[in-house]
Amino acid sequence: MLTELFKNKRSFIGLLCALAVSAVVLCGCPPKEQSGGTGDTPAKPEVVKIGYVLPLSGRGADYGAVQQKAIEIALAEVNKEAKRVEVVYEDSQLDPTKALTAAERLVSVNKVNVLFGFSSGETLAVAGVAKRSKLLLVAPMASSLELDEAKDAMIRLAPSDAAQAEEVAKVVRRLGHANAAILHVNDVWGKGLAKAFETAFQAEGGKVATNETCEPGATDFRAQLTKVKSLNPAVFFIPVHPDEALPLLRQAKDLGVKSKVFGGDTFSNEAVYADKSKLAEGVVFALPADSDTEAWKEFSRAYKEKNGNQPDINGAAAYDAVKIIAEVAQKAASLTAVDLRKAVIDGIQSYVGATGEFSISAEGIATGKRYGVFVVKGGAYKPMDLPGAKGGKAQ
Structure with missing residues (x-):
């Protein structure tokens, strides 16, 4: 009886040892990697x-x-x-x-x-x-x-904003305009584009009469527009978003602002160029896109x-x-x-x-993009027929 118990006890201990070794081996094995992962580099997901x-x-x-x-x-x-x-x-x-x-x-x-x-x-x-x-x-x-x-x-x-601003400034000067006013939305994009245009336009020999701002989502621009009208610049550059663009253009028309309007690349948005009011008709802008x-x-x-x-x-x-x-x-x-x-x-x-x-x-940073110059016409925007205006490249 004792011999049998001893034998069973030895078998039981052996079984426990075997299980312990197996557990160590299994725990020590790394999980199977997906393709692309080696060492400390994370495996790439399929999607x-x-x-x-x-x-x-x-x-x-x-x-x-x-x-x-x-x-x-x-x-x-x-x-x-x-x-x-x-x-x-x-x-x-x-x-x-x-x-x-x-x-x-x-x-x-x-x-x-x-x-x-x-x-x-x-x-x-x-x-x-x-x-x-x-x-x-x-x-x-x-x-x-x-x-x-x-x-x-x-x-x-x-x-960068500098490349777009330089293209717009060159087009404005090519058209023979020497003075401009700016009204930009007061955010990172608007401030950057306005500043870059002012610098580029002055480098081209132009003069900026005033650089006004509006808050994002603004709907009343009469104070700024009254000032712009009094200065009577040849060009009015307005880097604003679609939400500001239409009320701004409407009030400019109502107040009798006669300046030629140039916009930021946001004028390629359908909410602006295709609006039934046709307020954006004739607005010129540049895009880093080659049509x-x-x-x-x-x-x-x-x-x-x-x-x-x-x-x-x-x-x-x-x-x-x-x-x-x-x-x-x-x-x-x-x-x-x-x-x-x-x-x-x-x-x-x-x-x-x-x-x-x-x-x-x-x-x-993307380099070498060719800028296209466009004009809003008939509820769409189309390449502007302006010799030498198209083809600027962003450096």
């Missing part, structure tokens, strides 16, 4: 998740609507064979404070791999979130010179077939941004900010997209 902070309601909702429609076209193309990219949206209402909260939610809740920022102010607001999370921040349209502060962890697909390229024509055709209207520069830029991330994500060592940014800089050279042909510089 790249982009988190986009943009205005979907309130001020700037028109921007967001166009970009969402353009992104749908890009996703249909990149996911044709298999789902490779997904976009999760958060509403910023064109407010940097709301943009910050939205970005934090995209990172903590939605676990996105890349962050997109819309306006310059919003992009600056979310830059810290992207940096802390080691995520690449992509700015399809943000153009303020202040973005240079965060350029080391960012890719910018739009040239002669086949890529633009194909995108524009696809957008119009799907949505029934003409896309704007914001839509084209968002389309390009999604297509670029889809392309380089397959080649990047990982989706960390460092690896993905390197893949964009290395891979996007002489790239032909909906916004034209461009390359990404070592600083992560």
Whole structure:
């Protein structure tokens, strides 16, 4: 009896030892990696998740609507064979404070791999979130010179305000105008573009009579317009958003302001150029887009077939941004900010997209984009027939 118990006890102890060894072996084995992950490098997911902070309601909702429609076209193309990219949206209402909260939610809740920022102010607001999370921040349209502060962890697909302002200033002088007034929206984009235009216009030999401001969402511009009318400048440059543009133009007409109006790239938004009031008729503006390229024509055709209207520069830029991330994500060592940014800089050279042909510089900024000069005419915007005005390149 004792012998049997001893034998059973030895067997039991042996079994416990075997189980313990198995547990150690199993716990010590690393989990199976997905393709792309080695050592300390995170494995790449099968589907790249982009988190986009943009205005979907309130001020700037028109921007967001166009970009969402353009992104749908890009996703249909990149996911044709298999789902490779997904976009999760958060509403910023064109407010940097709301943009910050939205970005934090995209990172903590939605676990996105890349962050997109819309306006310059919003992009600056979310830059810290992207940096802390080691995520690449992509700015399809943000153009303020202040973005240079965060350029080391960012890719910018739009040239800086300086490039756009220089093109507009050259066109104004080419048309023979020597004096101008400015009224800009008081945000990062508006201030930057107004300042850049003033500098460029003066460098071209022009004179700025006054540089007025209005608050975002303003509806009463009579004080500023009364001053502009009294100065009677040949040109009135108004870098404002769609929400401000129409009431501003209406009041300028009512007060009898006769100056030739030039606008920012925001005048490519359908809410402005296609408005039934035709208040924007004749407004001239410049876009970092080449309407002669086949890529633009194909995108524009696809957008119009799907949505029934003409896309704007914001839509084209968002389309390009999604297509670029889809392309380089397959080649990047990982989706960390460092690896993905390197893949964009290395891979996007002489790239032909909906916004034209461009390359990404070592600083992560699109260069070589050809500026087009456009005029609002008949409820649409069309290339302006101005010898020598078209073809400026952003350096």
